[in-house]
Amino acid sequence: MKTIQGKMFVAFGLVVLLAIIPIAYSSYYNSAKVIERNATSYISDRIQGANANLQSMVEEVDNISKAIVIRDLIHQSLVSGTEAPTMEWFQEKKTVEEFLSSMIAFKNYVQQITVVGRGDVVFYTGNRRSNPQFLAFLWDDPEIRNNRKHLLFDLSGNGRIMLVRPVLSNGELIGLCLIDFDPNLFKQVYDIEPLAETIVSVIDENGNTIYDSRAERITTQLQDKELTSLLAGAVPGQWKSSKLKMGNRDYLAVQFQSVYTGWFTVVMVPLSVLLSEVNGIKNQIVTMAVVVLAAVLLISIFLSKQMTKNIKRLHSAMKLVREGHMSARPRIKNEDEIGQLSEMFVSMMEHLQELLHKVKAKEREKREAEYRALQAQIKPHFLYNTLNTIKYLARIQHAANIEEISGSLIELMRYAIDSKREMITVREELEQVEHYARIQRFKFLDRIVMNIMAEEEALNCLIPKLIVQPIVENAMNHGLGTIDREGTISIRIYCDGAHRLKLSVTDDGVGMHTELLEGLGQARGPAESEPSSGIGLSNIRERLHLAFGEPYGLSVYSQAGVFTTVEITIPQVRKEHNDAAESYSG
Numbered sequence: 001m002k003t004i005q006g007k008m009f010v011a012f013g014l015v016v017l018l019a020i021i022p023i024a025y026s027s028y029y030n031s032a033k034v035i036e037r038n039a040t041s042y043i044s045d046r047i048q049g050a051n052a053n054l055q056s057m058v059e060e061v062d063n064i065s066k067a068i069v070i071r072d073l074i075h076q077s078l079v080s081g082t083e084a085p086t087m088e089w090f091q092e093k094k095t096v097e098e099f100l101s102s103m104i105a106f107k108n109y110v111q112q113i114t115v116v117g118r119g120d121v122v123f124y125t126g127n128r129r130s131n132p133q134f135l136a137f138l139w140d141d142p143e144i145r146n147n148r149k150h151l152l153f154d155l156s157g158n159g160r161i162m163l164v165r166p167v168l169s170n171g172e173l174i175g176l177c178l179i180d181f182d183p184n185l186f187k188q189v190y191d192i193e194p195l196a197e198t199i200v201s202v203i204d205e206n207g208n209t210i211y212d213s214r215a216e217r218i219t220t221q222l223q224d225k226e227l228t229s230l231l232a233g234a235v236p237g238q239w240k241s242s243k244l245k246m247g248n249r250d251y252l253a254v255q256f257q258s259v260y261t262g263w264f265t266v267v268m269v270p271l272s273v274l275l276s277e278v279n280g281i282k283n284q285i286v287t288m289a290v291v292v293l294a295a296v297l298l299i300s301i302f303l304s305k306q307m308t309k310n311i312k313r314l315h316s317a318m319k320l321v322r323e324g325h326m327s328a329r330p331r332i333k334n335e336d337e338i339g340q341l342s343e344m345f346v347s348m349m350e351h352l353q354e355l356l357h358k359v360k361a362k363e364r365e366k367r368e369a370e371y372r373a374l375q376a377q378i379k380p381h382f383l384y385n386t387l388n389t390i391k392y393l394a395r396i397q398h399a400a401n402i403e404e405i406s407g408s409l410i411e412l413m414r415y416a417i418d419s420k421r422e423m424i425t426v427r428e429e430l431e432q433v434e435h436y437a438r439i440q441r442f443k444f445l446d447r448i449v450m451n452i453m454a455e456e457e458a459l460n461c462l463i464p465k466l467i468v469q470p471i472v473e474n475a476m477n478h479g480l481g482t483i484d485r486e487g488t489i490s491i492r493i494y495c496d497g498a499h500r501l502k503l504s505v506t507d508d509g510v511g512m513h514t515e516l517l518e519g520l521g522q523a524r525g526p527a528e529s530e531p532s533s534g535i536g537l538s539n540i541r542e543r544l545h546l547a548f549g550e551p552y553g554l555s556v557y558s559q560a561g562v563f564t565t566v567e568i569t570i571p572q573v574r575k576e577h578n579d580a581a582e583s584y585s586g
Helices: 003-069 072-079 089-101 133-141 183-189 226-230 275-322 336-375 380-396 402-418 427-444 469-480 512-521 538-548 580-586
Strands: 112-117 122-124 150-152 160-169 174-180 201-204 209-212 239-246 249-257 264-270 421-424 448-454 463-465 489-495 502-509 554-560 564-571
Touching: 003 089, 003 160, 003 174, 003 239, 003 264, 003 275, 072 112, 072 160, 089 112, 089 122, 112 463, 133 174, 183 209, 239 427, 249 448, 275 336, 336 538, 402 427, 402 463, 421 427, 427 448, 427 469, 427 489, 427 502, 448 469, 463 538, 469 489, 469 502, 469 538, 469 564, 512 554, 538 554, 538 564
Parallel strands: 448 489
Antiparallel strands: 112 122, 112 174, 150 160, 160 174, 201 209, 201 264, 239 249, 249 264, 421 463, 489 502, 502 564, 554 564
């Protein structure tokens, strides 16, 4: 996004999404957890209630079995040896079976009682149901001889569930009492399906499925690996819930192992069914989130458009300024941050226009000063060529002094008319000063001594050309030229700290009075105000001011009859910094 409006649109959308998504997820997650906890609590209560009912029934049946196995009638009938079909046999059988029938009267959860003895001795109520292989297994099982109840599941006998108790006489096994439970008993007891598609399974300690709400799985051996692993960690008397995957579905499973029977009861509820209402809530939340997001985005479009309207106006004004329309101004009347920014922009542009006018004025003044400096050179090209001719004639006529003067003047003229370089080194400026001194030596007959003291570090600094030589010229003509004694001109150049360069020219001539010093300090006019100098101090001061600005420039110190010192202060610009030099010169 390259526009503020687009960024605001995206930002509003992200803020809304970051606010809605955690709330929606938290609501859905917490609702799902509450439903799972409630379902687990409800199922565990129902399982424990079902197990309590089953335990009560089993205890009643066990009491019946105890009453049967201790009855003398049963003992005598099992060991009497009466053979069928005699009257005694029929009488005995009738008596025993009437007793057995009376024991299960009004016990609708008991289907049949069978008392089996050695050989073919069998007493039963109702229709006879026997499985010879299973009975043979019971007679041979040493555990059956223990005088206690045995809850057994006959997998081979269509899933018969029975309670078996041995009939003992003097410690000898003489018979078995088998009480079959009604097959519909478990469906009635474990009819605890809280939701559709819930699976309820009752599994014995050997892994046999005693009951399963899926009818096709009843009496089958447990084969589900997930259930097997779930039951492996069971603790008798404690329920446990977990999630497992069977087939392509996820289930919430609650399992409980009865302490009394040792059987496992497992209830599995499909999570998709359990959380169907929560999924409906989730869909409503998503719908509301989409509506809220759409509303927020529409509002963000409107607000961002209003907020960026003034920014676009400010941008358009800046674009016009960039194209050169310096008078372009944004029309913004708001007092907010954009309005304040607009006021700052207008103020900045007005200040910039003022600076541009000043720069143009300074540039014009600089060009005029340069023009006046060139005018002061009195047609330098013509004079340069004429001096070359004089020097050539002096050499032919062996006039060494004329040749020396002409050579020095030629160097000065060549240096002055070189327009390609505005900035030169201190070393080059001092060379021109020496050329000028050689010429003046013949005029003043060696009565003026010139001392030059320049630090080696300062010799490579760049300065505007023709700023030292004119000062030396003024010192010779005005300071020492009107006296009859010897005079001294001292030139000192040094670095003042790390950023400033000092150049001073001092003569011990006539000096200046205070009034003249004050006049020089205020002078800002053209060079013609100092007619005795080709390039006057005011010209030098103006050039320095245009090149470097404040606080750099020229200062004059003097005492009448004692001395005059002209001091120049400029920034240090090294020879290797050509770019900086160009900037100062332009």
